Amino acid sequence: MEKLLELSxxxxxxxxxxxxxxxxxxxxxxxxxxVVGESGSGKTMLAKSILNIVKAKxxxxxxxxxxxxxxIEDLPDEQMLKIRGKSIGMIFQEPLSYMNxxxxxxxxxxxxxxxxxxINYREAVEKLKLLLDRLKIDxxxxxxxxxxxxLSGGMAQRGMISSTASCLPKIIIADEPTSSxxxxxxxxxxxxxxxxxxxxxxxxxxITHDLSLADKISERVIVLSKGRIVEEGKTKEVFINxxxxxAARLTASALRKVGNFNTKKTNAEKDILIRIxxxxxxxxxxxxxxxxxxxxxxxxxxxxxLVGESGCGKSTFxxxxxxxxKPSAGKILxxxxxxxKSANYPQKVQMIFQNPFFSLDxxxxxxxxxxxxxxxxxxxxxxxxxxxxxxxxxxxxxxxxISTRYSYQLSGGQCQRVSIARALIMNPELIVLDEPTSCLDxxxxxxxxxxxxxxxAENKVGYLFISHDIRLLAxxxxxxxxMYKGTIIExxxxxxxxxxxxxxxxxxxxxxxxxxx
Amino acid sequence: MFVSxxxxxxxxxxxxxxxxxxxxLVFIVSLIYPLLSEYNYYxxxxxxxxxxxxxxxxxFGTDNFGRDLFVRVCEGAKISLKIGLAAAxxxxxxxxxxxxxxxVYGGIIDEIMMRIADMFHSIPSLIIVILLTTFMGxxxxxxxxxxxxxxxxxxxxxxxxxxxxxxxxxxxQSAKVLGVGNLRIITKHIIPNSMGAILVxxxxxxxxxxxxxxxxxxxxxxxxxxxxxxxTLANEGFVYASSYPWLVIIPLSFIAVIMICFxxxxxxxxxxxxx
Numbered sequence: 001m002e003k004l005l006e007l008s009x010x011x012x013x014x015x016x017x018x019x020x021x022x023x024x025x026x027x028x029x030x031x032x033x034x035v036v037g038e039s040g041s042g043k044t045m046l047a048k049s050i051l052n053i054v055k056a057k058x059x060x061x062x063x064x065x066x067x068x069x070x071x072i073e074d075l076p077d078e079q080m081l082k083i084r085g086k087s088i089g090m091i092f093q094e095p096l097s098y099m100n101x102x103x104x105x106x107x108x109x110x111x112x113x114x115x116x117x118x119i120n121y122r123e124a125v126e127k128l129k130l131l132l133d134r135l136k137i138d139x140x141x142x143x144x145x146x147x148x149x150x151l152s153g154g155m156a157q158r159g160m161i162s163s164t165a166s167c168l169p170k171i172i173i174a175d176e177p178t179s180s181x182x183x184x185x186x187x188x189x190x191x192x193x194x195x196x197x198x199x200x201x202x203x204x205x206x207i208t209h210d211l212s213l214a215d216k217i218s219e220r221v222i223v224l225s226k227g228r229i230v231e232e233g234k235t236k237e238v239f240i241n242x243x244x245x246x247a248a249r250l251t252a253s254a255l256r257k258v259g260n261f262n263t264k265k266t267n268a269e270k271d272i273l274i275r276i277x278x279x280x281x282x283x284x285x286x287x288x289x290x291x292x293x294x295x296x297x298x299x300x301x302x303x304x305x306l307v308g309e310s311g312c313g314k315s316t317f318x319x320x321x322x323x324x325x326k327p328s329a330g331k332i333l334x335x336x337x338x339x340x341k342s343a344n345y346p347q348k349v350q351m352i353f354q355n356p357f358f359s360l361d362x363x364x365x366x367x368x369x370x371x372x373x374x375x376x377x378x379x380x381x382x383x384x385x386x387x388x389x390x391x392x393x394x395x396x397x398x399x400x401x402i403s404t405r406y407s408y409q410l411s412g413g414q415c416q417r418v419s420i421a422r423a424l425i426m427n428p429e430l431i432v433l434d435e436p437t438s439c440l441d442x443x444x445x446x447x448x449x450x451x452x453x454x455x456x457a458e459n460k461v462g463y464l465f466i467s468h469d470i471r472l473l474a475x476x477x478x479x480x481x482x483m484y485k486g487t488i489i490e491x492x493x494x495x496x497x498x499x500x501x502x503x504x505x506x507x508x509x510x511x512x513x514x515x516x517x
Numbered sequence: 518m519f520v521s522x523x524x525x526x527x528x529x530x531x532x533x534x535x536x537x538x539x540x541x542l543v544f545i546v547s548l549i550y551p552l553l554s555e556y557n558y559y560x561x562x563x564x565x566x567x568x569x570x571x572x573x574x575x576x577f578g579t580d581n582f583g584r585d586l587f588v589r590v591c592e593g594a595k596i597s598l599k600i601g602l603a604a605a606x607x608x609x610x611x612x613x614x615x616x617x618x619x620x621v622y623g624g625i626i627d628e629i630m631m632r633i634a635d636m637f638h639s640i641p642s643l644i645i646v647i648l649l650t651t652f653m654g655x656x657x658x659x660x661x662x663x664x665x666x667x668x669x670x671x672x673x674x675x676x677x678x679x680x681x682x683x684x685x686x687x688x689x690q691s692a693k694v695l696g697v698g699n700l701r702i703i704t705k706h707i708i709p710n711s712m713g714a715i716l717v718x719x720x721x722x723x724x725x726x727x728x729x730x731x732x733x734x735x736x737x738x739x740x741x742x743x744x745x746x747x748x749t750l751a752n753e754g755f756v757y758a759s760s761y762p763w764l765v766i767i768p769l770s771f772i773a774v775i776m777i778c779f780x781x782x783x784x785x786x787x788x789x790x791x792x
Contacts, residue, residue, distance in 0.1 A: 322694045346696030359687040363518060363709040371697030372705075406518075426695065461706065 106144025182468030305473030413444030526789030620680025640790020720783030
């Protein structure tokens with residue numbers, strides 16, 4: 001196979017720290033290579049340094065990067081500009097943070113096409129349309145006329161991918177492009193990337209922390225750990241017979257995720273905790289309802305899973321139950337009492353958010369974050385610190401130093417543990433979990449799920465677990481509710497929903513998850 | 518965090534350090550020199566009128582009544598800096614409170630509060646000063662109040678924007694879920710996380726307030742004689758500018774240089790905090 005991109009002995013230093021250590025990598029034309037590794041292993045830095053967009057002080061690069069035999073590591077910025085987008089396209093992990101909030105989506109997505117291919121807006125839209133259709137974006141005109149903040153992460157990512165792919169670059173570097181997407185969107189993106197390589201001979205570097213995803217898309221995989229390549233080979237072989245420790249860890253957590261579903265009969269008492277009655281929610285300036293006629297009952301001590309594609313209203317539903325927003329119509333009752341009239345609701349229901357970094361105040365120390373709900377001033381200092389310590393230990397943060405740190409000094413998994421401790425200190429009966437593991441790497445994901453299970457057994461707390469991944473829910477929940485376009489279309493025990501799905505959407509969801517691509 | 522980052526940025530920037538040192542020098546000299554000098558800012562000495570700079574003990578020369586200009590510039594510095602700092606701080610304070618409340622409550626309350634702010638913004642400070650001087654007399658207080666009630670709207674709008682932004686952040690929402698009240702959300706989450714914007718705004722509104730005061734004084738709407746701010750000094754010197762130019766050049770240079778100093782420091786902070 002013809003060599004397209006080659007890295008030889010490439011190293012990257014920031015100050016004295018070696019971020020990447022003697023990377024040797026070779027990608028052929030039309031080949032898909034996955035780069036997997038736990039968070040912090042240098043995957044993203046590798047992607048960014050190929051394009052030379054790491055702009056930090058004290059940065060030093062060694063070794064060579066060859067694109068079609070020509071070295072590009074020392075090119076001045078003006079020449080790099082021509083390579084970026086045209087020869088090497090990049091898709092980022094969080095599409096929304098790479099979009100200009102003041103520019104309409106259509107204008108933004110056609111920008112690279114207009115710039116690199118010298119065509120006008122209308123022609124660019126036609127080109128985009130071909131790809132967007134494949135990614136199942138309906139109402140194209142409406143979509144292109146929106147602003148980035150009106151899109152869900154999945155919608156934005158599909159747009160970014162079409163925009164990058166439509167320029168027909170030689171290589172696409174995809175940095176965790178699907179981690180914020182639901183499984184159906186994930187599947188369509190993987191299919192698109194695969195067909196791009198077949199139809200146009202584009203090579204793809206697919207960066208992910210999910211080995212099972214790597215298995216679906218590529219035949220060759222490179223395992224990165226602490227900035228070094230520790231294993232390289234056929235994806236199937238690495239999956240079945242990992243040689244390095246890092247690969248073994250990744251494999252184990254990927255397998256655990258696929259594991260069998262929970263068939264235990266619910267042992268929850270039939271004691272209705274929260275009753276949601278015919279709730280509607282619509283936001284001002286929006287034509288259609290986000291939620292329509294949603295009803296659900298949550299019993300004390302049970303785990304209810306809520307599954308649905310991105311943008312279907314799952315997070316809005318979570319925020320309603322957590323009392324952050326009010327319903328437009330209908331009622332939410334806590335033990336037959338309207339939650340907006342309940343005085344000590346925070347002691348009954350708590351919530352954990354998706355992004356662990358955003359859910360902790362960057363200006364506050366961990367100890368103050370954890371005690372916030374109780375109110376530090378109502379307790380003597382010693383008692384307050386002891387309580388913080390107790391709850392931090394409960395979530396597996398034994399290190400004494402953690403309580404005096406700030407959130408930016410913690411890893412994603414640690415941050416999520418802190419927010420769990422903050423919720424637990426209120427001693428709630430129900431915790432709403434809004435995709436609590438989707439921003440974490442597979443290893444911390446598995447650890448956090450274990451923690452949820454343990455806490456449920458120890459503290460008799462119930463969960464409303466929201467996720468786009470039905471496998472995950474099957475693993476941990478007693479009951480599953482399926483949400484589609486703002487309504488709950490199906491509820492039932494795990495077994496009922498998974499084995500005997502009624503609604504066609506549920507069937508589709510299950511077939512995607514369990515049969516793979 | 519914001520404060521330490523701002524301080525670090527200033528220390529690392531040579532121009533900002535120079536500006537800070539110069540401000541400190543002006544501040545200290547203006548406090549101490551009038552106490553040590555044998556002259557004061559009000560006593561007339563008609564034997565020594567219009568002395569040029571560096572004549573005898575009069576470093577900046579004397580004015581039309583033979584008063585030592587250096588002492589008068591020092592007294593002026595005290596007044597100008599006092600009014601500038603006080604007006605900037607009061608504006609910021611009003612702006613923070615108003616903006617936070619408007620942003621946190623949102624909806625129709627926000628709409629009404631912002632229209633009221635627009636109203637205040639559209640009244641020229643000149644009219645308010647003239648009105649206030651008729652009721653309260655010409656004093657430092659009048660000018661501070663006049664500048665404060667017209668110029669707080671900028672801070673209020675910035676703060677409202679910050680609040681709207683932070684209100685949707687997950688850490689503020691989780692505070693809400695924890696049952697934390699609006700007041701605590703404002704003081705514990707929104708204000709600390711907006712310190713960058715607040716610091717930058719304070720540093721940039723001080724020179725604006727100093728200039729506004731100088732402008733009003735130059736028009737004769739400033740504080741009462743014989744006290745004099747830099748604006749008043751420039752106004753008095755303006756009459757004799759063709760024959761005795763130093764009387765107007767010296768106070769004007771001080772206004773200009775002090776403003777530049779504050780702007781340099783403000784800009785350095787702004788760059789450091791990415792505001």
